[in-house]
Amino acid sequence: MxxxxxxxxxxxxxxxxxxxxxxxxxxxxxxxxxxxxxxxxxxxxxxxxxxTKEEMLLFTLGQIGEGVGERVRARLVRSPAQSAASALGHAATEVALLREEHRAEARVWLAFVAQAAVSAPLAETLRTNYAALEAMFARLLGEAAGGRALPVPLDPRREARALLALADGLTAHVLIGHLTADGAQEVLHAHLARLWELEGGGAGGGPASGL
Structure with missing residues (x-):
């Protein structure tokens, strides 16, 4: 048979x-x-x-997006006791694909981003992926800001968009050699720390220590 x-x-x-x-x-x-x-x-x-080839590419892009999302969720589940600020740092690091073992995945991701600029179906799939990541970042930002005496109220949605754009940009900067992975991590570290530096304790206790 x-x-x-x-x-x-x-x-x-x-x-x-x-x-x-x-x-x-x-x-x-x-x-x-x-x-x-x-x-x-x-x-x-x-x-x-x-x-069609486009149908094949759409499926592949969906698989890549699911893989990144699952890895982010797994990273958060492994440390359930961590603060929301530290969780945000871990999530942003995973999305930026900065580690050496993710370098091949980063090259593939950017190849799809480039193709999406001239392919409406791929662009729509990317927008869906980005929207899910943005929503997760916004949730973690809201949780991290809760109870903090920040002089200026933090807008979780706006900051989530900025963080996602930064993480995505760092992926490209590392791949072309403008930044090392460590240098990109420092940029991400500094951005996350600045979100909380106006609080009385400065950057201490924020996501910096969890990256």
């Missing part, structure tokens, strides 16, 4: 092949034929999973 193919598992296998090709040469190097070869499946198998 022939082995039944797990359709979703094959789609994920193909998405992994897309990522490997995108890491090596950007999305311009991704063709259905090359993806089939890298995934070790036939062209027909790829076409049965995805009707």
């Amino acid at each position: 022939p082995r039944q193919v797990d359709h979703e598992e094959r789609r994920r296998l193909i998405a992994e092949a897309v990522c490997r090709l995108a890491e090596e040469s950007g999305l311009e190097g991704v063709t259905l034929r090359d993806v089939a070869g890298r995934a070790g499946v036939s062209m027909g198998a790829v076409q049965r999973c995805f009707r």
Whole structure:
């Protein structure tokens, strides 16, 4: 009896092949034929999973976004007793993809961001991913600011947008060599510390120590 193919598992296998090709040469190097070869499946198998290249890219981008989100959530769950400010620092660090083991993922992510500038469907998927991250940042910012005697009220949504833009920008600056990973971490550290420096204790007790 022939082995039944797990359709979703094959789609994920193909998405992994897309990522490997995108890491090596950007999305311009991704063709259905090359993806089939890298995934070790036939062209027909790829076409049965995805009707078009764009559909394949959309699925892959969704997989990448889910992976980042799951990693952020796992990081927060591992330290349930941490303050909201420290949790925010951990989350921002994960989103920025600064660690060496995430360098390949960062290259793939930026390849998709570049392609989204000329692809409305990819841009829509990215906006959905960013909206979810922004909402998480805003929640953590609101929790961290609660009870703090800040002279100027903190707007969680506005600060979440700024933090997300900073984290995303740092990814690019590290990849092109403008900043080292440590240098980017210092920039992120300083930004988060400044959110709380007007409080009586300065940056101490804020997210800086948790990065």
